Amino acid sequence: MNRCWLFTLVALFALAACGTVPSTTESPPTVTVPLLPMNTPPPTATAILPPTQDITSKIIHPGLPLLVGRGELFSTSGACAICHTGLVDETGVDASIDTNWRSTMMANAARDPYFLASVRGEVLANPELGPIIEDKCSTCHMPMARFTAYADGGEGKMFEDGFTDPGNALHTLAMDGNSCTVCHQIRETNLGLESSYSGGFVIDTELRSPNRLIFGPHTIDDDPARIMQNVSGFRPEQGLHLSESELCATCHTLYTPYVDATGNIAGEFPEQTPYFEWFYSDYRRTQTCQDCHMPEAEGGVTVSNLSQVLRSPFSKHVFVGGNAYIIQVLKEFGEELMVTASSEQFEATKELTIEQLGSRTATITFDEVRLSGSRIIADVVIEVLTGHKFPTGFPSRRAWIHFVVHDSDGEVIFESGAVNPDGSIAGNDNDVEPGEYEQHYLAIVQPEQVQIYEAIIVDTEYRLTTTLLRAKGYVKDNRLLPSGFEKAAPYEDIAVHGMAREDEDFQGGGDEIQYIADVGSSEGPFVVTVEILYQSIGYRWAENFRLGNGSEIERFLDYYNAIPNLPVVVARAMVSVGE
Numbered sequence: 001m002n003r004c005w006l007f008t009l010v011a012l013f014a015l016a017a018c019g020t021v022p023s024t025t026e027s028p029p030t031v032t033v034p035l036l037p038m039n040t041p042p043p044t045a046t047a048i049l050p051p052t053q054d055i056t057s058k059i060i061h062p063g064l065p066l067l068v069g070r071g072e073l074f075s076t077s078g079a080c081a082i083c084h085t086g087l088v089d090e091t092g093v094d095a096s097i098d099t100n101w102r103s104t105m106m107a108n109a110a111r112d113p114y115f116l117a118s119v120r121g122e123v124l125a126n127p128e129l130g131p132i133i134e135d136k137c138s139t140c141h142m143p144m145a146r147f148t149a150y151a152d153g154g155e156g157k158m159f160e161d162g163f164t165d166p167g168n169a170l171h172t173l174a175m176d177g178n179s180c181t182v183c184h185q186i187r188e189t190n191l192g193l194e195s196s197y198s199g200g201f202v203i204d205t206e207l208r209s210p211n212r213l214i215f216g217p218h219t220i221d222d223d224p225a226r227i228m229q230n231v232s233g234f235r236p237e238q239g240l241h242l243s244e245s246e247l248c249a250t251c252h253t254l255y256t257p258y259v260d261a262t263g264n265i266a267g268e269f270p271e272q273t274p275y276f277e278w279f280y281s282d283y284r285r286t287q288t289c290q291d292c293h294m295p296e297a298e299g300g301v302t303v304s305n306l307s308q309v310l311r312s313p314f315s316k317h318v319f320v321g322g323n324a325y326i327i328q329v330l331k332e333f334g335e336e337l338m339v340t341a342s343s344e345q346f347e348a349t350k351e352l353t354i355e356q357l358g359s360r361t362a363t364i365t366f367d368e369v370r371l372s373g374s375r376i377i378a379d380v381v382i383e384v385l386t387g388h389k390f391p392t393g394f395p396s397r398r399a400w401i402h403f404v405v406h407d408s409d410g411e412v413i414f415e416s417g418a419v420n421p422d423g424s425i426a427g428n429d430n431d432v433e434p435g436e437y438e439q440h441y442l443a444i445v446q447p448e449q450v451q452i453y454e455a456i457i458v459d460t461e462y463r464l465t466t467t468l469l470r471a472k473g474y475v476k477d478n479r480l481l482p483s484g485f486e487k488a489a490p491y492e493d494i495a496v497h498g499m500a501r502e503d504e505d506f507q508g509g510g511d512e513i514q515y516i517a518d519v520g521s522s523e524g525p526f527v528v529t530v531e532i533l534y535q536s537i538g539y540r541w542a543e544n545f546r547l548g549n550g551s552e553i554e555r556f557l558d559y560y561n562a563i564p565n566l567p568v569v570v571a572r573a574m575v576s577v578g579e
């Protein structure tokens with residue numbers, strides 16, 4: 001099949017011109033159920049999308065040098081990369097730690113324009129809580145600066161003369177995001193305990209250079225350890241806790257305080273819980289966060305360019321999630337965002353993200369498709385492969401099902417869940433009206449209904465909200481459950497909310513849904529296509545920014561307007577019926 005044509009059809013990540021489409025973005029898994037041989041060309045599943053735009057590859061920036069800075073407790077990545085770069089695996093592929101890390105969301109957690117707009121939005125919505133919000137939000141997104149301020153008896157401050165100001169003494173540490181000396185200095189002390197969540201990791205505040213400890217997975221001999229110690233002021237030491245999910249859980253379990261209508265703090269909200277979702281799934285026994293998010297290099301690799309010993313397994317610092325969209329923003333606007341990764345490095349991370357979404361996230365298949373009178377009845381099965389809910393993490397993420405029927409002339413006769421050019425989902429009440437939302441469906445019988453797997457949040461007055469500090473609870477949480485997750489169990493903070501609770505086939509490992517499409521007097525054979533689409537920023541989450549102002553918000557909206565918020569195809573199946 002012609003790449004260019006396929007790409008235009010599926011508008012997979014319709015940002016690149018066809019000529020420059022990287023090979024990994026062109027082929028989401030196509031699961032074809034051969035009920036009948038195909039005799040019509042594949043339908044134009046997302047034909048309503050505008051032609052792909054050539055905005056990729058216009059701006060090629062090389063990335064700035066890694067930050068070099070040293071505090072009493074932390075050093076920036078530039079101080080570590082000098083020896084931990086230039087590494088290759090046994091097949092000759094680059095496995096340099098800095099190369100992989102610098103284009104990840106964690107390395108860019110402090111520069112992320114969506115994050116900065118979000119903090120500004122929270123502060124504007126709750127001005128009297130400004131200092132609490134800036135302190136809270138900097139805890140995990142600017143961990144080195146915030147931890148240092150805290151250790152000195154202060155708190156995190158982001159705006160005005162705070163961490164984002166180049167004149168601030170902690171600016172350099174802040175802008176290095178979640179860097180080497182954060183993860184590698186976390187102590188075993190409280191891992192897995194409640195006090196470790198919401199950024200409660202323990203890092204030593206007593207030891208001084210050159211005696212500060214850096215934990216790693218291997219045992220290191222004295223001589224190489226001393227080389228690192230002499231140059232960096234940190235001594236490598238084996239710490240097996242580094243390889244445990246509980247390390248990641250310190251920041252990937254987030255409770256945010258919320259306020260009532262009078263602005264008083266009224267409680268805490270489980271905003272992100274991938275660790276709990278993982279803990280209560282089958283993966284707790286089989287794979288850690290690191291196993292999936294730090295894939296092993298081929299064969300042994302020397303962990304520094306001064307080492308002789310090949311270490312295996314060697315875990316790559318790629319930290320790929322689902323956020324292809326902001327990675328694209330960082331790539332396109334890298335120069336003004338002063339990123340340290342090059343366009344190519346962001347492109348590599350984006351490709352890995354799209355590849356992970358398209359091959360290791362979920363599958364969709366037809367169980368049965370039949371024509372009954374003038375109705376097509378299709379039973380669709382979704383299987384989840386993630387080690388936590390899908391989507392997980394930040395509550396703006398959403399996945400949905402796009403279902404289309406074409407007649408023998410290629411005309412669309414039934415469509416649910418099409419994406420509009422502005423990133424909204426056709427038929428989704430929430431994208432039209434901020435106070436409404438689409439319930440979880442057991443069956444879809446009208447094109448206006450859409451199955452969306454998402455979190456819908458309400459405030460203390462039970463109004464829908466995307467303001468984190470107003471978020472009291474979920475009215476809908478039908479994010480797909482990982483394998484082994486027991487829906488009925490009383491885990492309040494990760495519970496299913498809304499109609500999915502009653503849906504018997506919505507269980508750990510996936511969901512089943514029926515589509516009933518009236519084809520009227522149209523002529524068969526009909527081609528039925530179904531796909532799972534994923535977006536990291538749901539339409540309403542971005543749209544609500546238009547109500548606010550502030551330079552961070554305006555800047556985010558400029559980027560958002562420039563780069564279409566189009567979904568990534570996670571899985572697809574196609575079948576022909578009624579000959």
Ligand code: HEC
Nearest residue numbers: 079080083180215216217218224228231232236304306307
């Ligand atoms: C002067 C070179 C040099 C610098 C600078 C340096 N390291 Fe190292 N690092 C080494 C060497 C050499 C080893 C031992 C490698 C071996 O034995 O295979 C090592 C080991 C490690 C290990 C243990 C790896 C394992 O497999 O368990 C970690 C983690 C580490 N370094 C992180 C860092 C961090 C973080 C920084 C920045 C603060 C840093 N290094 C700076 C040279 C350096």
Ligand code: HEC
Nearest residue numbers: 114115118119136137139140198199251252254326393394
């Ligand atoms: C406990 C650590 C922690 C704290 C505290 C925290 N965050 Fe985050 N934040 C995260 C993690 C982890 C993610 C990534 C989740 C994902 O990718 O799904 C994230 C993602 C985000 C995103 C999405 C970014 C994107 O590019 O899609 C926004 C926006 C955000 N956070 C805003 C905030 C705001 C506002 C605050 C303060 C109220 C805050 N965060 C406090 C850990 C934290």
Ligand code: HEC
Nearest residue numbers: 077080084097098178179180183217242243290303314315
């Ligand atoms: C988000 C946390 C995190 C950050 C940030 C991070 N690392 Fe790591 N690193 C880990 C974990 C976890 C492992 C062990 C992985 C395992 O056991 O599978 C590791 C392993 C290593 C190793 C041993 C070799 C390997 O890759 O297996 C070295 C050396 C290392 N890191 C250096 C660095 C340097 C240098 C940086 C900054 C450029 C960095 N790390 C940033 C979490 C992190």
Ligand code: HEC
Nearest residue numbers: 248252275278287288289292321322360361386387392393
């Ligand atoms: C079995 C493999 C697997 C395991 C185990 C796993 N993940 Fe994931 N994770 C994935 C896949 C695949 C995705 C991409 C799909 C998605 O975004 O949910 C992902 C996505 C993510 C994202 C990005 C979410 C988003 O949509 O922005 C975060 C954050 C994350 N994982 C954190 C974790 C943490 C923390 C753990 C351990 C508690 C963990 N993961 C364990 C496979 C895994």
Ligand code: HEC
Nearest residue numbers: 105109112115140141143248251289293319320321322323
């Ligand atoms: C110091 C806090 C911290 C720790 C520890 C941490 N993370 Fe993160 N992580 C973050 C933040 C903050 C973000 C979101 C940055 C953003 O989107 O702006 C994030 C984002 C991610 C993403 C999402 C990428 C995407 O494309 O959506 C993945 C995957 C991830 N982290 C994996 C891990 C794993 C695996 C570990 C443990 C080895 C870990 N993290 C430890 C703070 C942390």
